[in-house]
Amino acid sequence: MPEALLSVRNLQAWYDESQALFGVDLDVREGEVVTLVGRNGVGKTTTLKSIMGMIPSVKGSVTLHGSEILGMPSHKIARLGIGVVPEERGIFSGLTVRENLMLPPVIADGGWSTERIYKLFPILDERKNSIGTKLSGGEQQMLAVARILRSGARLVLMDEPTEGLAPVIVNAIRDLVLDMKRDGITVLLVEQNLRFATKVSDRHYLMVHGKIVETLSNEEVVHREGELLAHLGV
Amino acid sequence: MLESLGGQIFNGLVSGAFYAMLSLGLAIIFGLLRIVNFAHGTMYMLGAFVAYIGAQSLGLNFWVALVASPIVVAIVGIVLERTLLSRLYKLDVLYNLLLTFGITLFIEDAMRLKFGMQGSPYVIPNQLEGVLNLGFMIYPTYRVFVIVASLVVCIATxxxxxxxxxxxxxxxxxxxxxxxxxxxxxxxxLITGVFGFGCALAAFAGVLAAPVNNVAPLMGDDIIIPTFAVVVIGGMGSILGSIVTGFLVGVVVALGAFFYPPISGTLIYILMAFVLLVKPTGLFGTLEGSR
Known part of the structure; x- marks a missing residue:
């Protein structure tokens, strides 16, 4: 088995006095798409934010290519080739579509060119001078992913990219994630939509109360969908 | 009558030029740091003093001071931000307001100890002496320069x-x-750079003010309170609001003084109260900007 690109060991995190993560362990290998599933409030977003250095009170270990990154400032972590597509898209209301797209600096070679992005999402070109938040939810999600692909990130942390989107847009996001996978981009995905997750992911981690309790294959998720949906409270 | 009214409007534009440059710096700093920088008037005063000391000790002329003084004061601002302000970012913003107030008292008193309360004159550069015929009235060349320089800096920013x-x-x-x-x-x-840039804007205004007013340790106090009112009227953190409101308030106050002199000192605060009642986020402000 190849060495993990991202390795998380005994990750614990706190918001003030309140502990949110109780020892998360997970591995993501190069080129994989791995999903974190679990009901709201179990610590999925906190796990992504902790990896990204966005939570000040953390303990444990997070390594990228074997080097420890826990405790590093988040801008330095990003420069190591990690991109983030945040919950609720994180489109800036004070910036145009083009400014939103060009905001993340290029952190590595091999990022998607604006031509490629505009070819795939012509709406981002057509509405490049509109305010970013004036786009529809689906278009904003495309923009949120596109700006990270432009930066050249090789590991992308995606937080609920299908949340609140129409099925046709969910399919477009699925195609986009599969495109990223073909490009060799590694993805750690937080997702509640199990059908979407099984179509794009290689493996799934089930999270309960701030810990990983089970690793599931696609077949296991499909086989146990009813049980898992009940578990997720969806 | 018309010529005096025109002169008064231009006087208002000169005051407005200083309000605009100072409130612009405050707005930029507030926008990113969420800090109401009470020390902004002190940076304005330091800007004037750097020009004055430069002229007295090194023979630096006005034009060199106009570039050098903002750089020196920006460095002072950067040092203050890195060594003091940045330590309080995790606390309530009121702590930084108190800190900048303390910095103001400390620097002002140090300047008073060194230079006394009496203001020192700073001469107008030769090129800007005399008056300019604007076609409809005669106005001092230096004051026209202040308006133009302020507009250029504000628009560039x-x-x-x-x-x-x-x-x-x-x-x-x-x-x-x-x-x-x-x-x-x-x-x-980025935060450090922005704080330094905001301080540089205040220092630039201070150098421009040096030939108009005397260079004195408390010169920042006289202008900072009306400038806070300008920021509130324009909308907290609004860049365009600061510029437009700065000039607007300068002219309104000058016209108030022309038509009814007793109201001139309080007009700006009446205006602020009125705007807060009608549009609490300020003329150009948004709810997000003032949160």
Whole structure:
């Protein structure tokens, strides 16, 4: 088995006095798409934010290519080739579509060119001078992913990219994630939509109360969908 | 009558030029750091003093001071931000307000000890002496220069923030600094730079003010309170609001003084109260900007 690109060991995190993560362990290998599933409030977003250095009170270990990154400032972590597509898209209301797209600096070679992005999402070109938040939810999600692909990130942390989107847009996001996978981009995905997750992911981690309790294959998720949906409270 | 009214409007534009430059710096700092920088008037005073000391000790002329003084004061601001302000970012913003108030008292008293309360004159450069015939009235050349220089600096700053990628980064960091940092942008360095730039704007205004007023340790106190009122009227953190309101308030106050002199000192605060009642976020402000 190849060495993990991202390795998380005994990750614990706190918001003030309140502990949110109780020892998360997970591995993501190069080129994989791995999903974190679990009901709201179990610590999925906190796990992504902790990896990204966005939570000040953390303990444990997070390594990228074997080097420890826990405790590093988040801008330095990003420069190591990690991109983030945040919950609720994180489109800036004070910036145009083009400014939103060009905001993340290029952190590595091999990022998607604006031509490629505009070819795939012509709406981002057509509405490049509109305010970013004036786009529809689906278009904003495309923009949120596109700006990270432009930066050249090789590991992308995606937080609920299908949340609140129409099925046709969910399919477009699925195609986009599969495109990223073909490009060799590694993805750690937080997702509640199990059908979407099984179509794009290689493996799934089930999270309960701030810990990983089970690793599931696609077949296991499909086989146990009813049980898992009940578990997720969806 | 018409010529005196025109002269009064121009006097208002000169006051407005100082309000605009100072409130612009305050707005930029408030936008990114969420700090009401009480020491801004002190940076204005230091700007004037650097020009004055430079002229007295090194023979630096006005034009060199106009460039050198903002750089020196920006460095002072950067040192203050790195060594003091940055330590309080995790606490309530009121702590930084108190800190900047303390910095003001400390620097002002140090300057009073060294230079006394009496103001020192700073001469107008030769090229800007005399008067200019504007066609409809005669007005001192230096004061016309103050209006033009302020407009150029304000518009350049507005263009920098609204039309460049650096400005877009700044606006994004104002909205969600954590996410901007997660994109790989060094937001703490950006904050330091912005604080320094805001202080440089205040110092530039201070150098321009040096030939108009005497250079005195308390000169910042006289202007900072009306400038805070300008920021509130324009809308907390609004760049365009600061510029337009700065000039507007300068003219309104000057006209108030022309038609009914007893009201001139309080007009700006009456205006502020009125705007707060009608539009609490200020003329150009948004709810997000003032949160």
């Amino acid at each position: 507005w263009l920098l923030i609204e039309k460049t990628s650096l400005g877009a980064t700044l606006r994004a960091a104002t909205e969600n600094p954590g996410l901007v940092r997660a994109f790989g942008i060094n937001v703490p360095a």
